[in-house]
Structures are given as C-alpha cells and as structure tokens.
Amino acid sequence: MVYTKRWVVELLLDLAGYASTANVVDAVAVEPAAGEGAFLALMIERLADSCERLGRPISDCRNSLIAYELDDMSAERARTLAAKILTDRGVKLPTAETLAQAWVRTGDYLFDSMCVEADFVIGNPPYVRLEDIPEETASLYRDAYPTMRGRADLYVAFFEAALRQLKDGGVCAFICADRWMRNQYVHAWYKTIDRVTHSLTEKPKLYIADIKDTLEPVLDKGETYPHHNLYYIQSDIWDLEVLGGLLMSAAGQFFVESYGVRMRGGYLRFQAQYLRRIRVPSPDALSKAQTQALREAFNARDKPRATQVALDVYKISPHELERALEY
Ligand SMILES: C[S@@+](CC[C@H](N)C(=O)[O-])C[C@H]1O[C@@H](n2cnc3c(N)ncnc32)[C@H](O)[C@@H]1O
Numbered sequence: 001m002v003y004t005k006r007w008v009v010e011l012l013l014d015l016a017g018y019a020s021t022a023n024v025v026d027a028v029a030v031e032p033a034a035g036e037g038a039f040l041a042l043m044i045e046r047l048a049d050s051c052e053r054l055g056r057p058i059s060d061c062r063n064s065l066i067a068y069e070l071d072d073m074s075a076e077r078a079r080t081l082a083a084k085i086l087t088d089r090g091v092k093l094p095t096a097e098t099l100a101q102a103w104v105r106t107g108d109y110l111f112d113s114m115c116v117e118a119d120f121v122i123g124n125p126p127y128v129r130l131e132d133i134p135e136e137t138a139s140l141y142r143d144a145y146p147t148m149r150g151r152a153d154l155y156v157a158f159f160e161a162a163l164r165q166l167k168d169g170g171v172c173a174f175i176c177a178d179r180w181m182r183n184q185y186v187h188a189w190y191k192t193i194d195r196v197t198h199s200l201t202e203k204p205k206l207y208i209a210d211i212k213d214t215l216e217p218v219l220d221k222g223e224t225y226p227h228h229n230l231y232y233i234q235s236d237i238w239d240l241e242v243l244g245g246l247l248m249s250a251a252g253q254f255f256v257e258s259y260g261v262r263m264r265g266g267y268l269r270f271q272a273q274y275l276r277r278i279r280v281p282s283p284d285a286l287s288k289a290q291t292q293a294l295r296e297a298f299n300a301r302d303k304p305r306a307t308q309v310a311l312d313v314y315k316i317s318p319h320e321l322e323r324a325l326e327y
Contacts, residue, residue, distance in 0.1 A: 004038040004124045004175060013042060016122050016173035020049030025056060025064050027119035030165070032109040032158055034067035037078035039123050040104070044085050058091050062102050066116060068109035075106040110141060110157050118165050124175040125158035147188045194227065201225045205232040206244050208270045211263070215253045215270060217244040219298075231272055238283050245294030246280055248303060249310035254325055255279065286313060 018024060024047050031039050047061050069075035079100040086096035105112065130138050130152060142148045145157040155176065162172040201224065206217040210229035217233070219240055226232040235243060246252060255278040260268050286294070290309050297306035311318060 002124075003035050006038075006042070008175065009039050009042045012039075012122060012173045012175065013046060016120055016171045018043060018046055018120055018122060018171075018173075020046045020053065022050060023054060024050045024120075025054060025060055027064060028117065029065050029120040029122060030113065030116065030118040030162075031065070031067040031123045032113065032121060032162065033123055033125050034069040034075065034078045034104060035124075036074050037067070037081040037104075040065070040067045040078055041081055041085055043122070044082055044103075048086065048089055048091075058086065058099070059095060062099060065103045066113075066118075067104045068107055068112060069104065070106070070108055072106055075104055079104045110144065110161055113161055113165055114144075116165055117167050118162075119167055119170050121162035121166060121170070121172045122174070125155040127177065128154040130154065149188060196225070196227075198225075200232075203234055204240055205234045206240050206247070207232055208247075208275060210270055211267050212270060213267055214303075215247055215256055215268075217247045217298075219244055231270060231275060233275065238280075239291070239295065241295040241298045242283065242286070242291050243280065245296075245298035245306045246310055246313065247278065248298060248301070249306040250303070250321055250325065251307065251310040251314050251316065252278060254321065257325060281313060 013019070018029060029043055029047075031043065034040050043065060047064055048058060051058055051061050067078060069078060079097075082100035082103055083093070083096040086099060087093055091099075130141070130148065133141070133154065141154070141157050145160045147160045148157050155174075159172070159174065159176075162174070166172060202222045204222045205220050205226070207220055207226055208215065208217050208231045210231060220226075220232075233240075233243070233247075256268055256270060256274050259277050260270065260274040262268055283291075290313055293309045294306060296302070297309065307321075311321060316324075
C-alpha cells in the first residue's frame, strides 16, 4: 500500500483551501480512504488550529471530519494517530478518543458515504483494477456507480462518489494518476473544449500566455501539454531558443502591439491570429553571432540584449522602433 508523504498532503490541503485560517470547524471534510491517516493527521492539525483560533472547544469538531477505511487494522491505526495528535495538543485522553472514534469509520466509502453531504472530499483513493476485486463486490460497485464502465479502475467510483456528495461550492482534491486521460470510460464524464492532440506533448515548443503585458515566450522541451489560454509555437527549422529570443525582443512585441488588442488594465491579448502576423527572417539569414546572442538572451531572459540583436536582424534603428512603439 502506498501512503502519502507529508509535503504532498500539505500541498493538497492548501490547494483545496482546507486551512487553519478558515473556519473548517463548521465544514464537513471527508477522507474517503484513510489508510493509516496520512491525510487525516494533517486535517486534524488544521482543524484543531482553526477551532483554537475561533476560541471554541475541540468537542465542536465532532462532526467536522469523517474518514472511511475498509481495512480494520488500518482504521484502528488511524484512530490511534488521531487521538495522539489531540493529546499532544493537550486534549484530555477521553475526549481525544471519543473524537477519534467519531471521525474514523471502518467501512466502505462507496456504500456508506451516499447520504453524507460534504464541503471537502480530500485524499488518495485506492487504485485497484476492477478485475482484481471479487466479482460480487465489483458488480455492486458497477450498479451504484455508472462511471465504472469497461475496465475502469476503482478510483473512478471514488471520484463519482466524491462529486455526488459535495455541497454546492464544495471541493474535491484527490491524488490522481494521469492515465484516466487515455481510458475509454473518460467519454462518461470529461470533455475539453479544444481537441486534444496527445502527440503534441512530446514536441518541443514555445509557450505564449494569451493575456499578458509583454510577449514572454517560454520553452517547453516536450514535457507538457498547452491548454487553457496558452498558445504554442513549433518549428522544424528554427532552434526554439533562438526564435524565443527574437520573439521576446521589442521587435516581436511591436508586431503584437500593432495588430493586437489591449484590454482594460493594459494587458495585451496574444491570440493565434496576432501571433501569426509576426514576421521572422529565415533562420539562415542570421549570422552565427546573432544566433548565439539571441539564444543567450532568451535563456537569460535578457530583453534589452534580445532587442539589440533583433534590431540588427530586422535592420531597424532603435530610434525607429521607439517611435513605432510610441505610435
Ligand atoms: C492508497 S491508500 C491511501 C491511504 C491514505 N489516504 C494515504 O494517502 O496515505 C488507499 C486506502 O484505501 C482503502 N480502501 C480501499 N477500498 C476502500 C473502500 N471501498 N472504502 C474505504 N477505504 C478503502 C485501502 O485499505 C487503503 O488503506
């Protein structure tokens, strides 16, 4: 069994907004697969801090947390840990044990959580292939969770259960492998607005954020996928670091300033239709020195240097560019 590391839990709780500075005492937070309490422990710490900050007794937290765990022994360990966290903070043992008992339930989250409404569902659900679950249980899961189609993994049902039990505005934060993006069951329940071309991920490309005040291309060496108002530029002939240097210069900016739209607040939109209008010379037209200087300027994010070389490449004087940009 893989249990979650502390820093990952901290990160997920932060992302979910489960913070001691908020009032999490009056919220209901669910840990659907508690294991030995990796998430639960930090949730209790934040909950107790929140409670203390509000000047309320810890007994007010009785209904603030629900942790499910199928395995008896793990659940018992999670209870022991929960009680210890409280006693370490000065809570009397009987109160600590009562709370730990109330918080950690031995049971099947997928069956027991159905009538509980939650503000947060946070954790690391189990990743188990349906073939590895006894057929009788698997078919009950399938009946209860329509997203469990084909060869879906158990965590899919955890997502469905979590999303169903969330109140309006509630937050689900799960650790999740990325394989769900490639599986067949994906078409029951997620759809992107733009078409996704998976092969693009591996290709080196320059990223340009849609809304920004200056043109700031960023190199992706073929590790991520551009989405959500992120445009990308690919080239078979350009060294992307050199091209990036040219684009980040004031000359690159000039093209977008000339065609693009400035929004309220002074931000420019770097949409595809404006980016396409940027004219660049053939890479062969650049001298070795210019190529190297642009690459270095790009890597150092040195705009003045990139601009100096770009002016040389475009054969524009600094004065002309300044006037053009002002205009
Ligand atoms: C990947 S571990 C995560 C444990 C813990 N949340 C963590 O992050 O360290 C998944 C846990 O889910 C439990 N589990 C499996 N199926 C479950 C179910 N249907 N309901 C509740 N817990 C379940 C397993 O026993 C295991 O302890």
